[in-house]
Amino acid sequence: MADIEVKDGVDDETVAAVARLSGKYKYGWNTEIETEFAPLGVNPDIVRLISAKNEEPEWMTEWRLSAFARWEKMTEPTWAMVDYPQIDFQSIYYYARPKSMLVKPKSLDDVDPKLLATYKRLGIPLKEQAILAGVEMPEEERRVAVDAVFDSVSVGTTFREELKKAGVIFCSISEAIREYPELVRKYLGSVVPATDNFYATLNSAVFSDGSFVYVPPGVRCPMELSTYFRINAENTGQFERTLIIADKGSYVSYLEGCTAPKRDTAQLHAAVVEIILEEDAEVKYSTVQNWYPGDEEGKGGIYNFVTKRADCRGDRSKVSWTQVETGSAITWKYPSCILRGDDTQGEFYSIAIANNMQQADTGTKMVHLGKRTKSRIVSKGISAGKAQNTYRGLVSMHPKAKDSRNYTQCDSLLIGDKCGAHTVPYIEVRNNSSRVEHEATTSKVDDDQLFYCRSRGMDEEEAVALVVNGFCREVLQELPMEFAMEAQQLVAISLEGSVG
Amino acid sequence: MLEIKGLKVKLEEEDKQILKGVDLTVETGKVHAIMGPNGSGKSTLSYVLSGRDGYEVTGGTATMDGVDLLALEPEERAAAGLFLAFQYPVEIPGVGNMTFLRTAVNAQRKARGEAELSAGDFLKVVRERAKALKIDADMLKRPVNVGFSGGEKKRNEILQMAMLEPRMCILDETDSGLDVDAMKLVADGVNALRAEGRSFLVITHYQRLLDHITPDVVHIMADGRIIRTGGPDLALEVEKNGYADILAETA
């Protein structure tokens, strides 16, 4: 046994975390709350209604309507390796909000206690005094400002005053459209145009809420910012829009989490995230996506069609995407980096786990336009059950992107012989001073490692979770600490029932 | 043999002066050692002399037997008899060690107007010299430095030196990463060549290599200049007291 080792990086902490785990999808309960819906389906009137509900200015309504007109002429893309029944876009509610939110609460104290209870149950520290459980560190450092989005509306944003002192604007996008129209108008749609793709265009027409962040020049955001998305109402689509602007020399770390109740019918989620980075700015965007994945037969679950893109406009700016994708029935998501400025950097760290009947098609695009730009892609895909998991990525070196670099590592792990793991990279090199390296491997969970763990007393499921956590280590360590713990546990939960 | 006068060098990419006026003369048949703390410019000197890209000479001269080295291409410097044993020998996948050696030997012979060595003669000489350095047939067959241990790489450098028979050899931190046995092998290789009247410039951080290759002259380099020159005793002084005293003295 002496020469068999547990994969690098699996430490005691992981073992402990894995040992604590129990239960299936933890977030599958529903909040009984009175909800106001817009009429079923989508048409220009619904678009106008959403715009009116948010008390938007005329230009915003027009922007939405032109996106809608465009969307009507578009067809759903079919190139991804995902297979799902035709979505009837007219049988979805495009707007749902808790009735208690009809009158905008003036402070968190006015928010419906049921909503607060929901977020509390999800473990989200909505109240300023909330303390994140289990992590011992000085209070100053562990605070996270949260914007919570419940179905179509933002229910509250924490720490706003303190952020304001630092000059950071963090609020719901609906509020930003009203309060900071000049910023929104300048940047909205400038990274993901309203015409970008089928889902992004639909989002442009019907997005109801989301988060807005502006970090002024030279400011290092004093705390982590976070948005928590919850789809609660049945047959409801969630179309949130996030806009992050990091002005010259600023820094912000942004976290995003998502859950939804268990329901038998699939629900649509089509979000757009745009990040703008000016000179020397740095943004770290982390996602733990734990939408309801559907049951073991593939019934229900979230169809997650997301467009995320960062534009490194300013020289020397840097963006880093880290994602842990464990939920959703269908995942269609390619957080991308446009490396436009010279010496800009883009990173993409991803763990995608697909179990049972889940299908994930996810990856990134690194578009190198500026000189001496650098990108790094580390993707860890895990397939179990009857799931299909695809990495799809593009690395493009334009003729002017001299002396640029890309390194890509894509590893896939298969658990069981009924699932699939696929790698579809596109590599386009149009100058010779840039160096592009791509490596990919596909293999199964190492039997020796499993046996070693089991011989030390772990059951098979624990052993698999442990080895898989080791396999994912490189990505997990990119996450902020609060998320890393949660992500480790999620990895284990997501793989339940995948062995034996 | 080698004459360096007021050599000033900066990095091409960033505006950073590395050598700030180096004066050094190595006579025929002599062994000079350059010692100095990290970042003093020792390796830069070796690269500039052998013609690596990325450095800009902003002043001074470097000649070998009166020929302006700085005006020559790297291969011309090699043909003129200059050899650099790299601190980090380069791995070249796909190029066999033998092919590499034969191409280099014959290219230099051709540049000097000599006839190329026949395959048979070449093989005979390589085997004999490889044997002395404990380089086996397998190492000769493998691609250049690929999968070689640190010691194997350094021995391979000395084998190249033995084959190319340069007149002026620069050893850049040849002792780094070597155990005692490997160091002995390398030193024996160098001493054998020294016996034939070659000149050496031995760049090293530590004194230990100089136990095996006794220098005639020792220079201390710091911040891009030679700050002290002396006999072999100077190396022992450094070994005993470190660089701090000498640096303080000249500061």
Next chain:
Amino acid sequence: MALAKRTTDPALAALELPQGGAWASEARQAARARLAEMGLPGRRDEYWRYTDPTTLISTDPTPAKVGEADDIFAGTNALRLVFVDGVFDADASDGLDESGVEILQLADVTAKDIHWVKEFYGVLEAAGQVPVARPLAALNTATATQGAVIRATGKVSRPVHLIYLRRDETAEAVMHHVVRIEPGADLTLLESGAGAARLSTVMEVDVAEGAAFHHVRLQGRDHERRAATHCFARVAADARFKSFTLTLNGAMTRNETVLTLKGDGGVAHVAGAVVGDGDDFHQDDTVFVTHDAVGCESRQVFKKVLRNGATGVFQGKILVKPGAQKTDGYQISQSLLLDDDSRFLAKPELEIYADDVACSHGSTSGAIDDTALFYLRSRGVPERTATMLLTLAFLAESLAEIDDPALAEELRDRLEGWLARHH
């Protein structure tokens, strides 16, 4: 094959077919129906995004200057079959009686009402149309009248060499070869020559149990010629398939290789070395390897050296079907760009439905390694020689896929000569 810009399906369905015996007519009609279904390739097709098919499907081929005939493999004792502008030339060819192998002309066997070839002609091609359509291959099957039909029954003592000569500046050649290697048999097939201003070849290879097939091809000479080649192979249990192609010239080359490992323990290697010079050089390797049996090994090794605006494309896939356990799949695609105008476009894919597998791919692109270049120069090797040495070293892994050392040496010499000329 006058297509008369017929890119619409009804026009393809009405494509005129050559006369032939019952089985041949049936095979050609089926191919025509497949083609009508797929339509001709266009830039919007996923596997044509990096290569513009226009010049391969235009009504008439662009004229191409006729260069000197290639004398590659002249020193090899091979049985020579000569095709001039795509038509078999019996006088220029060797006698076809050879022990261990039966060699016939496609024109002769298609005239017959029944022939063993019917089990293969268009059959492997049709199987290779799923999941990726290859319309140019179906077009070839529908319209070809020339080609070699080769059946190896034992260990064939010398290679069979297909030599494609050119005379006419505007000729279009469509050749379709069928190769069957019977159980335990062993054959080496060589191909060389530009063939025509526009060349379309399909080779269907069936390698039976325990048999071995070696294929070495040179696509050199004639800068202006255009070619679309397809190789469809089925590899049975414990059989070996090895194919290597060196591409040196040509305005447009699209080489598609579609391999299926059908029996346990099969081995399939496909490799290519490409050296391209100039912005009118476009070369594309599109490879699809399917593992449909247990314990098979596949390797794809492609190396491209590009300069002066040349374009290299690699699209390679390893598909491991459910149940194809113990698969060992390897794929490497690398390009060395010698200047800033050249381009490398790659899509190396893995699609895997079995868990007990070890599959990997790697792809790199970049300039020559400065450090290695300096190291060589510091040892006295002139820059030009050093560059050539490093370029050859870069290509070595693909050349190593040729089993016969004499053939490998000959191609290496050819490469060296090319590199010396194109400096």
